[in-house]
Amino acid sequence: MINSTNVFFVIPNPIFNHVYCRSYHNFTKEDSSYLYITLLLNLYEIFSSVLPKEDLFLCLDNRDQEIVSGDASSPFLLKNVLFFDEATFTNDYVSLFDKKNPGAKNFIFVRPKFVGLTTPDILQIFDLLLLEDNVLIFKKSLHKKIVLFATNKFHRDILSLLQKNNFVADSTLKKLCALDYQLYKLKNVFSLAHVNDFKELYQMLSRKENYNCCSKQMHDRFTHLFIEYKELL
Amino acid sequence: MERVGIFGGTFDPIHIGHLITAQSLLEIRKLDKIIFIPCFISPHKLLTQNSDPQHRLEIVKLSIQYQKQFACSEIELNRKDVSFTIDTVRELKKQYDYIDLIIGFDNLIVFDTWKEPDELFKLTNVVVMKRIIDKGIEYKHQYYEMATIIKTPYVELSSSYIRKRVRHNLHIDFMVTHAAKKYILQNNLYR
Numbered sequence: 001m002i003n004s005t006n007v008f009f010v011i012p013n014p015i016f017n018h019v020y021c022r023s024y025h026n027f028t029k030e031d032s033s034y035l036y037i038t039l040l041l042n043l044y045e046i047f048s049s050v051l052p053k054e055d056l057f058l059c060l061d062n063r064d065q066e067i068v069s070g071d072a073s074s075p076f077l078l079k080n081v082l083f084f085d086e087a088t089f090t091n092d093y094v095s096l097f098d099k100k101n102p103g104a105k106n107f108i109f110v111r112p113k114f115v116g117l118t119t120p121d122i123l124q125i126f127d128l129l130l131l132e133d134n135v136l137i138f139k140k141s142l143h144k145k146i147v148l149f150a151t152n153k154f155h156r157d158i159l160s161l162l163q164k165n166n167f168v169a170d171s172t173l174k175k176l177c178a179l180d181y182q183l184y185k186l187k188n189v190f191s192l193a194h195v196n197d198f199k200e201l202y203q204m205l206s207r208k209e210n211y212n213c214c215s216k217q218m219h220d221r222f223t224h225l226f227i228e229y230k231e232l233l
Numbered sequence: 234m235e236r237v238g239i240f241g242g243t244f245d246p247i248h249i250g251h252l253i254t255a256q257s258l259l260e261i262r263k264l265d266k267i268i269f270i271p272c273f274i275s276p277h278k279l280l281t282q283n284s285d286p287q288h289r290l291e292i293v294k295l296s297i298q299y300q301k302q303f304a305c306s307e308i309e310l311n312r313k314d315v316s317f318t319i320d321t322v323r324e325l326k327k328q329y330d331y332i333d334l335i336i337g338f339d340n341l342i343v344f345d346t347w348k349e350p351d352e353l354f355k356l357t358n359v360v361v362m363k364r365i366i367d368k369g370i371e372y373k374h375q376y377y378e379m380a381t382i383i384k385t386p387y388v389e390l391s392s393s394y395i396r397k398r399v400r401h402n403l404h405i406d407f408m409v410t411h412a413a414k415k416y417i418l419q420n421n422l423y424r
Contacts, residue, residue, distance in 0.1 A: 123372030127342045130368045133391070180393055182339070187346055 005129065006104040007047050008057045008097065009040060009112050012089045016064040025195040031228060038221040039192065040112045041075065042214045047110075050122050053077040055104070059093045061086055094159050108150040109159070111167065114141055115201065116189035117148070118212045125150050128184050136181040140169040141191030148189075155179065198225075198232045238262060238333040238360070239325065241270040241309070241318060245284050246292045246417060248395055248409050250388035252300075254362055255335075257385050259302055262333055262360060268304045268325075269293050272316035286310045288422055295412035319349040322356050332357040338367040344376045354379050399423040 014020035015036040024032040040058075047056055058081045060068065065083045068074060074081075084092045097107070106129040117139070128137050129152045136158065139148040145167045151158065157179060165172040173183065190204055191197070204210050205222060214222070226233060240255055247269065255267045271289045290310055297303035308324055309316040318334065325332060334357035336344075341361045344350055353359060359380045364387035370377065390408055398405050400423055405414055417423065 120372050120374070123370075124342060124374075127370040127372055128339065130370075131339050132366045133339075180397070184339075184343060185346075186343065 004104050005051060005106040005108060005126065006055050006057060007051060007108040007110060008059055008093075009044065009110045010059045010093060011036075011040065011112065012059075012061060012084075012086070014061040014063040015040070016060070016067040020061075020063045024192065025198070025232070027225075027229065031225060034221070035192070035225055036113065038218060038225075039115065041221070042115060042218040043110060043112045043117060044076065045215060045218065046117055046119060047122065049119055050126075054080065056080060057082060059084060059089075059096070061089065090163055094156060094163075097154060097156075097159065106150065106152050107154050108148065111145075111147045113193075114147045114189045114191040115204070115213050116187075116210070121186065124186065131182070133182045134180060135184060136176060136179075137184045137186060138169070138173070139186050139189050141193075142188055143191055143193050144169045145191065145193075146172060147191055151181070153181070195232065198229065202226050202233050234330050235266065236262070236264045236331045236333070237325075237329045238264045238267040238335050239270055239306075239321070239357075240267055240335045241272055241316070241321065243392065244269065244271045244289050244293050245392050246289065246395060246409055246413060246422075247296050248390050248392060248413075249407070250390040252296060252303075252410070253388055254385045255303065256300070258333075258335060258360065258362070258383065261383055264302075264333060266302050266304055267335075268306050269297060270306045270309055270321060272309045273313055274315045284422060288416075288420060292409075292413045292416055295416055296410045298412065317348045319347075319352055322353060326356055333360045334358065335360050335362065337361070338363050338382075341377065341380055341382075342370060342372070344380075345374045350376055396423040 013022055015033055018029045018033050021029050021033040023029055024035055027035065044056065054077065056077065058076055060081060060083055062083045062085050068081055069078060082096065108125065125137055128135050129150060134153040135151060137150040138146055141147045146162060146169050158176065161175050162172055165175065176183065190201065192201060205214065205219065238258055244251065258264065259267050271286065271293055273286055290305065290307060293305045297305060308321055322332065322334065334353060336359060338361055347353065354376065361380045361382045362385040363382050364385055366387055395405050395408050399417060
């Protein structure tokens, strides 16, 4: 079953290309990029502990192409990194799911600006995807945005509704109820949106119960930023 | 000591799959009674638009009327709030010493997200209905080993399928009891 699941990490803004990367609060563009890449790497690492990299896809902005494709030491499987133009990003990657999906029964969509997902969480999602009913599984951030959804029956309308409602959980879920799916909302995760979130991220990662949210290597990457921006803590 | 099983759900509407499963559990668990408890708003389906609670309740009552070991409780409907199982169990514990809390296999998967799961295990025996189509699970949280898993008959039927058939003017005979069907049609539900 696990092998019939494809995971798509979707990042519609450049994060590898410093020039175009959106700054997080007062972070430099380089550090903002470092932060966003760390968030992505962390989730990629967790998913790749339970799925082969062949099943993990990255949907990135075209402006990241030169940097990502030219990185020989990239941890990502480069043939699975897909680039889109900003203007047509949404339409293009929605079409992409239509094309990619026939090979996979299950499908997980991730907007990787959050932490808090663990390997057991992913296994729990797999267990729900195995149910006979058509299921839609959600994780939302503490900011009430949907950051992950999974389904065992892909339907274009799901993505369209998410896009139209700007991933706001309540309004999207209300509309999704009209589709014939069993909905499961799992534990919330922590996302980075506002400046105070950085301090909360620090506090969260300091707590023992959250050690399994990231590896030592990822923790070190976050620590680098905590030191760099200690005035925010 | 009376052995009671509690079977909660949206029951929108209750169908023969629910009834066959309940009868099977009654026998396997040697229960004296199964109480069907329609929820007001399920915490797991907070945003779902369910039918009027009174209609759902009435259909349950009509469907179980000839099985004397089946009962129906309005406890969650009367609370008129999100129906947390722990609140219901605490209330029912005042009446019954022995309670089997009957849940579906999908609920076992997410049991760690329920309100006060440890307390539920203290107050009840958590009995999980596992149908032949339910596969094994990868993530065995702490509650998995604590639950009693019972193989139950699989009836390929769902409330949403019945609602859809009504909406499309298709027959629902044999899917719900005769009385339930009559009530649904008379009250023009699911149109």
